[in-house]
Amino acid sequence: MFIMIVVENLLFFLTAYAFKYLFGVIVSPAKYDAEKIVLVEKYLLETFIAISLYVIVKSISQYVSQVQASRVSEFIDDKIHAAAVDLDLAFYESPEYFDTLKLAKDAGAERPNQVVTTLVDVVKNALMFCGISFVIFTINWLILPILIICVIPTFLVRVALADKLYQLREKQTPVERQAAYLSSLITADTLAKEVRSFGLGDYIKRLYLTIRLDLLVQRLKIIRRGAIHDIVTSLLGSFGFFGCICFFCYNAMKGTITIGQISLFVIIFPQLFNILQSLSQGISGLYQNGIFLTQLFKFFDLKPTLVDKTDTTALPVNDMLELKMENVNFTYPNSSNPVLTNVNLSIPPGKVIAIVGLNGAGKTTLIKLLCRLYDPTSGSVILGEENIRNFKIEDFRKTISAVFQDFGKYNLSVADNIRFGDIYGNRPFEDMVKATEASGANEYIEEFPNKYETIMGRIFEDGREISIGQWQKLAIARALYSPSRFIILDEATSALDALAEYEFLKNFRKSIGNKGAIVISHRVSAVKHADYIYVMSHGQVAQSGTHEELIAMDGDYATLFKDDKEIEA
Numbered sequence: 001m002f003i004m005i006v007v008e009n010l011l012f013f014l015t016a017y018a019f020k021y022l023f024g025v026i027v028s029p030a031k032y033d034a035e036k037i038v039l040v041e042k043y044l045l046e047t048f049i050a051i052s053l054y055v056i057v058k059s060i061s062q063y064v065s066q067v068q069a070s071r072v073s074e075f076i077d078d079k080i081h082a083a084a085v086d087l088d089l090a091f092y093e094s095p096e097y098f099d100t101l102k103l104a105k106d107a108g109a110e111r112p113n114q115v116v117t118t119l120v121d122v123v124k125n126a127l128m129f130c131g132i133s134f135v136i137f138t139i140n141w142l143i144l145p146i147l148i149i150c151v152i153p154t155f156l157v158r159v160a161l162a163d164k165l166y167q168l169r170e171k172q173t174p175v176e177r178q179a180a181y182l183s184s185l186i187t188a189d190t191l192a193k194e195v196r197s198f199g200l201g202d203y204i205k206r207l208y209l210t211i212r213l214d215l216l217v218q219r220l221k222i223i224r225r226g227a228i229h230d231i232v233t234s235l236l237g238s239f240g241f242f243g244c245i246c247f248f249c250y251n252a253m254k255g256t257i258t259i260g261q262i263s264l265f266v267i268i269f270p271q272l273f274n275i276l277q278s279l280s281q282g283i284s285g286l287y288q289n290g291i292f293l294t295q296l297f298k299f300f301d302l303k304p305t306l307v308d309k310t311d312t313t314a315l316p317v318n319d320m321l322e323l324k325m326e327n328v329n330f331t332y333p334n335s336s337n338p339v340l341t342n343v344n345l346s347i348p349p350g351k352v353i354a355i356v357g358l359n360g361a362g363k364t365t366l367i368k369l370l371c372r373l374y375d376p377t378s379g380s381v382i383l384g385e386e387n388i389r390n391f392k393i394e395d396f397r398k399t400i401s402a403v404f405q406d407f408g409k410y411n412l413s414v415a416d417n418i419r420f421g422d423i424y425g426n427r428p429f430e431d432m433v434k435a436t437e438a439s440g441a442n443e444y445i446e447e448f449p450n451k452y453e454t455i456m457g458r459i460f461e462d463g464r465e466i467s468i469g470q471w472q473k474l475a476i477a478r479a480l481y482s483p484s485r486f487i488i489l490d491e492a493t494s495a496l497d498a499l500a501e502y503e504f505l506k507n508f509r510k511s512i513g514n515k516g517a518i519v520i521s522h523r524v525s526a527v528k529h530a531d532y533i534y535v536m537s538h539g540q541v542a543q544s545g546t547h548e549e550l551i552a553m554d555g556d557y558a559t560l561f562k563d564d565k566e567i568e569a
């Protein structure tokens with residue numbers, strides 16, 4: 001790119017000088033003879049070649065610039081994704097993260113491109129400026145400083161405007177995110193049913209428009225003020241430009257400059273003014289993009305809070321180990337209320353453990369800790385004899401497969417939906433079938449003409465939408481397909497009909513083999529066959545035991561079970 005810029009500039013000056021010599025010969029007092037014609041033809045040919053080369057190089061240079069810009073854009077996109085993948089769950093549960101991500105994405109999409117292209121323009125214009133300055137300097141040394149002084153105020157005004165616009169953008173980011181969220185409510189498929197049945201479309205549309213208009217008014221106020229300052233300072237620049245022309249005309253009339261210099265001046269001087277304007281625009285643009293890129297780097301600088309210890313222990317080979325929680329307390333970051341208090345529980349291999357409790361009791365939070373998506377504030381999670389903090393996070397997470405309440409509905413093929421449980425395992429197809437048979441998903445998959453190659457969901461062509469219960473069966477198949485040591489179902493059977501849930505849980509112990517399992521369900525009657533049951537209340541284990549023991553205790557569990565039975569009846 002740099003080579004192209006240098007060549008392009010050289011060709012521009014070559015063209016200008018070819019013109020200078022051409023005019024010099026044409027208006028020379030030598031008479032019209034064969035020698036003069038040959039000379040004119042020679043300069044005409046040289047001018048033609050120089051112009052043609054200039055045009056070709058300019059086009060190539062534009063092409064190279066576009067290729068470079070696209071590559072930079074892809075590169076930055078990939079870096080943003082890599083940084084986002086590395087961050088842990090805590091970031092995804094905090095608004096500050098989304099603000100930083102938004103600003104980084106705003107910067108990421110186009111700014112690096114703009115930096116490259118603006119930088120190229122600045123270098124190009126700076127080289128051109130040096131060349132033209134030299135030529136102008138040979139004509140009259142005073143012209144240059146006058147012009148520069150006249151352009152400086154425009155430059156300062158643009159830098160100040162960039163600063164103000166950036167500050168405003170930073171301030172507006174949370175509100176802009178709110179507007180984007182409202183827009184997604186009426187454009188995305190997720191809430192299409194609810195928005196229509198409650199007739200929310202117009203209301204959300206108006207709310208969105210009000211926010212956007214408010215943001216626009218604030219922005220336009222700053223832009224308007226900037227435009228007025230820009231007009232005033234640009235006028236000053238034009239005065240300088242005009243002054244130089246007057247000065248030149250005066251000297252031309254006096255005959256102190258040659259006709260060749262006049263032709264050079266006519267070609268070059270308007271360019272100089274344009275270049276100075278572009279340079280000031282380019283440098284202030286670089287400054288503006290620079291402050292945006294700061295946000296991109298701020299995003300890249302985010303570091304996961306959960307990191308591997310320097311001396312990690314290898315996972316024990318023995319896969320018949322218990323997973324335990326010992327005196328675990330937990331408070332979410334940015335919150336002061338403890339969500340778990342002194343929790344003790346254990347999940348032995350090959351056993352099904354159930355956790356029941358009212359909404360907000362802390363069940364899902366407990367699962368997040370078991371999966372090491374968060375670390376306990378105090379107390380430990382232990383695999384066998386080892387605190388899970390001593391293992392590599394990536395290795396430990398592979399020991400658990402979980403189906404969360406908000407599990408993934410991947411709009412990809414059935415096979416991909418299951419393969420995601422063990423994405424790098426090169427497993428035989430039979431394993432996939434075994435998993436879908438255990439979850440009950442095979443019943444509907446077998447009816448699809450394309451079976452496991454059927455695309456799920458309605459987002460893409462030929463996609464098949466399935467019911468929530470069927471999605472759940474697919475998610476359970478994914479967890480069963482995973483070669484993990486423990487499997488967790490967090491209300492993963494909530495949408496299954498009572499019979500399907502009963503059938504599934506009856507066979508669940510057989511499907512898990514030696515794996516330890518946790519099942520969370522609000523249907524207490526569905527988990528009564530679990531080997532051991534924990535009852536959670538306000539972040540604590542209020543009761544624990546087998547179904548029979550808990551019924552005999554006549555506490556929270558017995559009440560939940562009785563309520564459940566009455567509702568079922």
Ligand SMILES: Nc1ncnc2c1ncn2[C@@H]1O[C@H](COP(=O)(O)OP(=O)(O)OP(=O)(O)O)[C@@H](O)[C@H]1O
Nearest residue numbers: 093332335339357358359360361362363364365366
């Ligand atoms: N990311 C978070 N940041 C702060 N507090 C949270 C967060 N997630 C959950 N909580 C709080 O932790 C408490 C326990 O939530 P949790 O989701 O663990 O309950 P739960 O027992 O799974 O409820 P449910 O049966 O409704 O799924 C709730 O009071 C909730 O407000």
